[in-house]
Amino acid sequence: MTMDRALDLYDIQGNICKGYGRFGFPKARYFFLEFHQYAGARAFLQQLIPLITTAEPWSEKDHPDQSDKPQATTNIGFTYAGLSALGLPRRSLDGFPLEFRMGMKNRAGILGDEGPSDPANWDPVWQGEPVHAWLSVNGQSRQAVVDRYRQIEQLLQQSQGSVTIRPGHKGPQGSLQPWQDASAVYENGRVTPKEHFGYVDGIGNPYFAGCGNDPSRLPGRGKLTRDDGWQPLATGEFILGHIDEAREYPIAPEPHLLALNGTFMVYRKLHENVTTFNRYVDRLATDFDGSRELLMAKFSGRWPDNGAPLVLAPDDAAKAELDQQLAQLTAKAAAGDHTAATELRALKAKWIDFTYNKDRHGSRCPIGAHIRRANTRAALETEKDAFNTPSALDDRRRLLRRGLPYGGEDETPADDTEQGIIFMCIGASLERQFEFVQQQWINYSNDFHLGNDRDVLIGANNGQLTDKHIIQVNPKQGKAPFFCTHLPRMVETRGGDYFFLPGITALRMIAQGIIDPT
Ligand code: HEM
DSSP, X not given: OOTTOOOOGXXXXXXXXXXXXXXXXXXXXXXXXXXXXXHHHHHHHHHXXXXXXXXXXXXXXXXXXXXXXXXXXXXXXXXXXXXXXXXXXXXHHHTSOXXXXXXXXGGHHHHTOOGGGSGGGSOGGGSSSOOSEEEEEEESSHHHHHHHHHHHHHHHHHTTTSEEEOOOEEOGGGOEESSEXXXXXXXXXXXXXXXXXXXXXXOOOOOBTTOOSOGGGOTTTSEEOTTSOEEOBOGGGTSTTSOOTTSSOOOOOSSHHHHTTOEEEEEEEEEEOHHHHHHHHHHHHTTSSSOHHHHHHHHHSBOTTXXXXXXXXXXXXXXXXXXXXXXXXXHHHHTTOHHHHHHHHHHHHTTTSOOSTTOTTOSSSOTTSHHHHHOOTTTTOOSTTOSSSTTHHHHTSOOEEOOEEEEOSSSOOOTTSOEEEEEEEEESOIIIIIIHIIIIIXXXXXXXXXXXXXXXXXXXXXXXXXXXXXXXXXXGGTOOOEEEOSOOOOEEEEEEEEEEEOOHHHHHHHHHTOOOOO
16 A cells, blocks of 8 residues: 555545544534434435535645635544434445444443443433534634524525434533534633643554555554554555555445545543542552653553653653753744754654554553554554564554543533543444544453553543553663552543544435435
8 A cells, every 4th residue: 555545535524534632623513313204314414415525635845735724624424223223224324334333322231331431421411312413623722613604594594393412421511412512721811732631642543555545644643564663554445445454445335436535533521530530540640650741651651741652751750851951942942043953753653653662561661552553553563573574463443533532611610510522433443443542441451461451541440459551661670660559440421432434425425315225
């Protein structure tokens, strides 16, 4: 698979290729539709299509002839129930993968959605029958989001009851909202890349062939090669109708055009228990040999304040040195020093361009740290040259993360206030990618030889002694590993489902009712 393989970016929904947050859209609104009558619903979709944002390149310096970045974006996805309600032929419906047909609620056992995360405790919008469609609006400003939302609301009104919004999202001060608003976290009025526990987020994301993103973003984001280089992941890992890493076409419904350039998306409202998190860190920090920030980094694999990976700066002294180097280079680059600017770029590239090859024992980045679980890079190749490519066991489990934080705007975050992450991730196979990572790598540790340990941040931990995370040390230093025991539930699932995001051609076919699988 080569990097320049042409993809029809105009036929692919924009959120698949672009993480809008990074492209300057810090505000979003997600809302969910019910179709009551399929002719009216299809008519609504036909009117909506011109508003759908595609993956076409936006005018940047290297694309001067391309269209301008819009003020707001719009994207759509359907549940299996939604596609049924739109009258798709049975044969097409039956071609969708089982986990998509079952929906997220029915996969609770696999996903670890138990106890406080049990679907019975999810927001009202998720109770009862599944929603039919997900609509998302991202905006450069909240006003842009509201304007686009109003535009869509008018189309809904014109549908005369054929399509309605399913309300029931828990919001601030005990409110129930018709929609789910999301926003980047702001500090002193300025947008930050942080989530509510205080970590910088949104750094690691896969790079795939034809995605249209700047090739300078490839190192650290693609798949590893034997000579320590990086290649784009196969398109079919993320988009249906294209060859994947197994050199096969991903499982997809018929006809081919219904699937082509579409994909699947996980939507998951993940509540963050901010008080529980802070108390736990405070308590442990008193016994831990290092700063509070280092302890937080040992949970996630990256330093909370600037996302530097632990493999680059594994302790407080190394971090202080790195920060100093960063500050000096930034100052010199700002003063016009080109050499410093180049060095700064090379240093920042190390934030993402790394492996765990020289950290087999986890003394820099713990083996069970969140990012080391979620993207193992080549860490599962325990014997050199065991596979065709070093990251072979990871390449088929990559996730395109597309979410944003929510809450924290109107109230100070605590356990009983509404804040967290609207986690959205995209992949050609929900089962092989998201579900596998969630079940085997987040909530279980056999692949890492860590027994039943779960992820500190998002694992289904329950405060028991055995709910633990081990911070490994260099065996040569003669120190004991640090055991974080009694891990509480830091994150709880508050709802979600699986969505099919069709390509634009397929969306037209759905809207016109002309899908013929024969
Ligand atoms: C509230 C919930 C979550 C929090 C607070 C959280 C936090 C973080 C943080 C701080 C990072 C490091 C920044 C970065 O590399 O971009 C990260 C990375 C990542 N997270 Fe999460 N996360 C959450 C949910 C999830 C879930 C549910 C999954 C998948 C099942 C996941 C998968 C990943 C992946 C794949 C990466 C990138 C790893 C890499 O490429 O090196 N996260 N997350």
